[in-house]
Amino acid sequence: MRIGFFICHCGSNIAGTVDVVQVAEYVSKLPNVVHSVHLMYTCSQPGQKEIVDAIKEKRLTRIVIAACSPKMHEVTFRRAIERTGLNPYLFEMANIREHCSWIHDDRELATQKAIELVEMTIAKVARHESLFSNKVDVNKKVLIIGGGIAGIQAALDMADGGFEVVLVEREPTIGGKMAQLDNTFPTIDCSSCILTPKMVDAGQHEKIKLITYAEIESVSGYVGNFEVKVHKKPPYVNYEKCIGCGICERKCPAKAPNRFNLGIGEGKAIYIPFPQAVPKVATITKEHCIYFKSLAEGKLNRCKICQKVCHVSAVDFEIKDEYINEKVGAIITAVGFDLFNHSVYQEYGGGRYPDVISSLQYERLLSASGPTEGKIKRPSDGKEPETVVFISCVGSRDDSVGRPYCSGICCMYMAKQAILTKDHLPESKTFIFYIDIRAGSKAYEEFVKRAQVEAGAQYIRGRVAKIYPENGGLIVRGVDTLLGQQVEVMADLVVLANGVISSRGSNELAQKLRIPYDQYGFLSEGHPKLKPVETNTAGIFLAGACQGPKDIPSSVAQGSATAGKVQGLLSKDQLETSPLVALVECSRCIGCFKCLKVCPYNAIERITLKDGSLVASVIPTVCQGCGLCVATCPSASITLKGFTDDQLIAEVEALCR
Amino acid sequence: MNKLIALNNVNQKFIHQVESISKQKVSNCYQCGKCTASCPADFLMDISPNQIMHLIQIGQKDEILNSDSIWVCLSCITCTARCPREIDITSVFNALRIISRKEKRPVSIRNVKLFFDIVLSSIKNQGRLNEVPLLLKYNLWSGMLLNDADLAPSLLGRGKLHFIRRHKVKEIKEIRQIFSRSRISDS
Numbered sequence: 001m002r003i004g005f006f007i008c009h010c011g012s013n014i015a016g017t018v019d020v021v022q023v024a025e026y027v028s029k030l031p032n033v034v035h036s037v038h039l040m041y042t043c044s045q046p047g048q049k050e051i052v053d054a055i056k057e058k059r060l061t062r063i064v065i066a067a068c069s070p071k072m073h074e075v076t077f078r079r080a081i082e083r084t085g086l087n088p089y090l091f092e093m094a095n096i097r098e099h100c101s102w103i104h105d106d107r108e109l110a111t112q113k114a115i116e117l118v119e120m121t122i123a124k125v126a127r128h129e130s131l132f133s134n135k136v137d138v139n140k141k142v143l144i145i146g147g148g149i150a151g152i153q154a155a156l157d158m159a160d161g162g163f164e165v166v167l168v169e170r171e172p173t174i175g176g177k178m179a180q181l182d183n184t185f186p187t188i189d190c191s192s193c194i195l196t197p198k199m200v201d202a203g204q205h206e207k208i209k210l211i212t213y214a215e216i217e218s219v220s221g222y223v224g225n226f227e228v229k230v231h232k233k234p235p236y237v238n239y240e241k242c243i244g245c246g247i248c249e250r251k252c253p254a255k256a257p258n259r260f261n262l263g264i265g266e267g268k269a270i271y272i273p274f275p276q277a278v279p280k281v282a283t284i285t286k287e288h289c290i291y292f293k294s295l296a297e298g299k300l301n302r303c304k305i306c307q308k309v310c311h312v313s314a315v316d317f318e319i320k321d322e323y324i325n326e327k328v329g330a331i332i333t334a335v336g337f338d339l340f341n342h343s344v345y346q347e348y349g350g351g352r353y354p355d356v357i358s359s360l361q362y363e364r365l366l367s368a369s370g371p372t373e374g375k376i377k378r379p380s381d382g383k384e385p386e387t388v389v390f391i392s393c394v395g396s397r398d399d400s401v402g403r404p405y406c407s408g409i410c411c412m413y414m415a416k417q418a419i420l421t422k423d424h425l426p427e428s429k430t431f432i433f434y435i436d437i438r439a440g441s442k443a444y445e446e447f448v449k450r451a452q453v454e455a456g457a458q459y460i461r462g463r464v465a466k467i468y469p470e471n472g473g474l475i476v477r478g479v480d481t482l483l484g485q486q487v488e489v490m491a492d493l494v495v496l497a498n499g500v501i502s503s504r505g506s507n508e509l510a511q512k513l514r515i516p517y518d519q520y521g522f523l524s525e526g527h528p529k530l531k532p533v534e535t536n537t538a539g540i541f542l543a544g545a546c547q548g549p550k551d552i553p554s555s556v557a558q559g560s561a562t563a564g565k566v567q568g569l570l571s572k573d574q575l576e577t578s579p580l581v582a583l584v585e586c587s588r589c590i591g592c593f594k595c596l597k598v599c600p601y602n603a604i605e606r607i608t609l610k611d612g613s614l615v616a617s618v619i620p621t622v623c624q625g626c627g628l629c630v631a632t633c634p635s636a637s638i639t640l641k642g643f644t645d646d647q648l649i650a651e652v653e654a655l656c657r
Numbered sequence: 658m659n660k661l662i663a664l665n666n667v668n669q670k671f672i673h674q675v676e677s678i679s680k681q682k683v684s685n686c687y688q689c690g691k692c693t694a695s696c697p698a699d700f701l702m703d704i705s706p707n708q709i710m711h712l713i714q715i716g717q718k719d720e721i722l723n724s725d726s727i728w729v730c731l732s733c734i735t736c737t738a739r740c741p742r743e744i745d746i747t748s749v750f751n752a753l754r755i756i757s758r759k760e761k762r763p764v765s766i767r768n769v770k771l772f773f774d775i776v777l778s779s780i781k782n783q784g785r786l787n788e789v790p791l792l793l794k795y796n797l798w799s800g801m802l803l804n805d806a807d808l809a810p811s812l813l814g815r816g817k818l819h820f821i822r823r824h825k826v827k828e829i830k831e832i833r834q835i836f837s838r839s840r841i842s843d844s
């Protein structure tokens with residue numbers, strides 16, 4: 001056995017704290033080590049060349065590199081080693097950066113620790129064996145969860161690239177929040193004018209299968225071969241037959257809150273969300289339908305007016321929950337966001353004042369297809385407001401409500417809404433209470449200036465302390481911190497800049513997908529800079545506001561970026577799987593199948609041996625090498641390749657020497 | 658306020674002192690102004706609560722300790738309840754008053770000190786607050802003899818004023834001990 005050892009300076013990242021020369025010297029005296037050097041940057045081209053050359057010249061058979069985390073460069077080094085013809089699994093990394101130099105100050109002790117980490121690794125690598133990966137076929141279909149602008153963009157890009165797409169949307173229509181917006185910053189173009197064509201394309205594309213009013217029930221499998229069960233909720237209208245004429249909605253006698261307009265104006269128990277909906281079909285909300293309500297109460301009211309008036313017999317009260325199984329190679333999560341519920345702010349009325357509304361409700365008031373047909377009428381009495389006050393950071397940048405982060409989009413939509421208010425009501429006056437104005441993207445600062453100068457929005461720097469009703473209006477008491485004085489405005493309408501929070505149910509979905517999420521529920525990207533649309537689970541990707549607050553340009557950019565990544569993955573016919581998987585020694589297996597219960601990837605199956613006994617067996621292409629089964633097996637018959645007992649004990653022994 | 662604040666003269670020791678007495682981290686303040694917006698006494702203050710917070714951040718000790726604001730503050734805790742960064746501003750104001758008294762600085766509003774002194778001496782001597790002597794003493798020494806006299810009938814009617822001297826509290830010794838342990842309130 002001829003072990004080669006390479007220690008990296010990583011500039012001063014490692015060498016600043018660890019005496020790399022001393023470590024290399026020490027290691028050179030260890031048994032079986034025939035080559036021990038320190039290099040400035042092992043991962044650089046010259047660094048890799050040194051390693052490759054040394055393997056060839058010194059006929060090295062085991063390699064240890066002491067550098068950063070294997071998460072960073074294990075793959076880099078494996079590839080370099082493979083180029084020499086050596087099996088890439090005869091190699092091991094010692095992490096002396098994240099685990100040593102970055103977290104210690106004392107040079108002597110850090111060097112000692114680095115030596116110990118390296119000794120362990122050398123003891124382990126001596127027991128390595130050549131390992132070989134398997135190949136699995138890749139399913140070329142992609143599943144996209146969430147049909148907001150990010151999901152739609154990803155679906156269109158994938159489909160245009162020739163890939164089959166399954167787009168699953170929870171609501172009866174795709175479109176997401178963007179469908180609810182009036183005009184959009186920073187150009188003030190009509191949201192539905194730019195969104196509708198994309199929605200229609202997505203609805204008509206031959207490669208896109210749209211499943212709306214549906215959610216993900218379960219996910220199993222692994223990159224290249226996921227199996228997904230989709231739960232389609234019963235809309236009590238046959239979506240295939242419905243032509244979206246809307247006569248049912250006009251005739252339905254049951255009033256219901258209008259969900260799409262966020263409770264402003266009335267809706268019906270059977271409804272089509274909005275005129276441009278895709279698919280444009282009607283859906284019954286069971287809890288408001290007279291027929292279903294009477295059924296639940298044990299009485300029988302045969303309202304069913306919708307069914308009677310429908311020309312194409314689409315209404316069907318017998319529709320049941322439906323489960324659809326899909327096999328896909330990759331999954332894109334684009335479940336978007338929700339708005340912070342401002343009712344916790346008692347000082348702003350706690351949701352009790354009808355004329356203190358959310359920003360998204362205001363979008364509906366501004367929208368020509370909204371409940372007031374684009375006339376700004378305040379909810380309490382339908383009066384056109386003369387003075388509109390906007391309050392920023394409601395549920396953002398506020399530790400006291402557990403939301404310390406900036407929502408990123410509200411400064412901009414407040415400026416937009418102030419401009420639109422002036423457009424709709426030229427005589428009106430607008431005030432914007434802000435703490436800081438965050439307008440960092442292209443053309444954003446100019447847009448805010450337009451609100452200030454052209455639309456005359458009065459920006460007041462300070463948070464609002466309270467709002468209370470008086471004489472039919474609302475008194476807004478705040479501060480102008482630039483003057484150091486309290487200020488007061490009599491407002492007719494107050495619009496709150498509700499912060500961005502993670503989408504309802506996205507954490508349950510993340511658990512099904514086995515992807516991590518942060519403390520606020522936003523789904524975690526693989527790396528904050530270098531893997532913005534990947535997750536830590538291979539084959540699962542992110543796009544849009546589900547990863548964190550985002551405006552439309554960034555959501556679209558991410559949708560396209562994700563599609564690019566997924567096309568790269570799915571353009572391969574086969575994927576190599578990691579050989580670091582579990583293996584059952586069937587002669588020792590007692591057939592208790594405890595492993596089968598703990599395996600999170602369903603990678604264990606029951607097989608019958610020649611002698612008729614039933615034992616466990618690991619499907620190597622499915623196993624992700626987590627090691628749960630190894631720890632669980634009572635007869636110690638499972639080993640994890642690359643992490644055998646023998647190897648781990650050698651490491652511990654090296655440490656205890 | 659001074660026209661020119663020399664930012665090199667940040668009094669770091671003062672910042673530490675305020676932070677250790679109040680157990681608050683003043684750099685948490687991001688100057689949203691909600692404390693000022695909610696303060697019922699702001700109209701009496703020469704420097705608003707958020708400005709006081711900022712002056713502490715830049716270590717302007719004299720500016721703050723010479724202000725009326727620290728003596729006008731009612732300790733009503735509204736600012737603390739509203740602060741989005743969860744700073745206990747009321748405790749910060751308390752710390753400022755403590756520092757001022759420790760250093761025996763003049764209290765910018767004379768009658769505030771008078772009021773505090775009478776209240777404290779009443780507690781120290783009787784173990785409780787006696788409203789009638791408090792009012793009489795305060796009016797006498799502040800020279801505002803008939804101050805709030807119009808309130809007397811209604812307070813009397815509600816049984817809020819007692820002319821007959823009530824007994825001292827039993828644990829007067831313990832109360833005295835509290836006073837001797839916190840020397841600052843004695844001055």
Ligand SMILES: Cc1cc2nc3c(=O)[nH]c(=O)nc-3n(C[C@H](O)[C@H](O)[C@H](O)COP(=O)(O)OP(=O)(O)OC[C@H]3O[C@@H](n4cnc5c(N)ncnc54)[C@H](O)[C@@H]3O)c2cc1C
Binds near residue numbers: 176185215337550555
């Ligand atoms: C008041 C307001 C005004 C705005 N104005 C502008 C503007 O002028 N310009 C601009 O650039 N941006 C604006 N934005 C931001 C814009 O709305 C977002 O950038 C955009 O909607 C993000 O798109 P998305 O697809 O990531 O998320 P979403 O629009 O939230 O879409 C997510 C979709 O996923 C679906 N979904 C959620 N969970 C599931 C699930 N479990 N299963 C299946 N489907 C699911 C949802 O129903 C939804 O259809 C504004 C936002 C607000 C609140």
Ligand code: SF4
Binds near residue numbers: 394436497499
């Ligand atoms: S974008 Fe503006 S309004 Fe929204 S949280 Fe950030 S600073 Fe506050």
Ligand code: SF4
Binds near residue numbers: 624
């Ligand atoms: S190591 Fe065991 S538990 Fe983990 S994935 Fe493989 S088979 Fe399943």
Ligand code: SF4
Binds near residue numbers: 696730732733
């Ligand atoms: S505690 Fe003092 S500073 Fe705070 S609100 Fe009350 S009076 Fe104002």
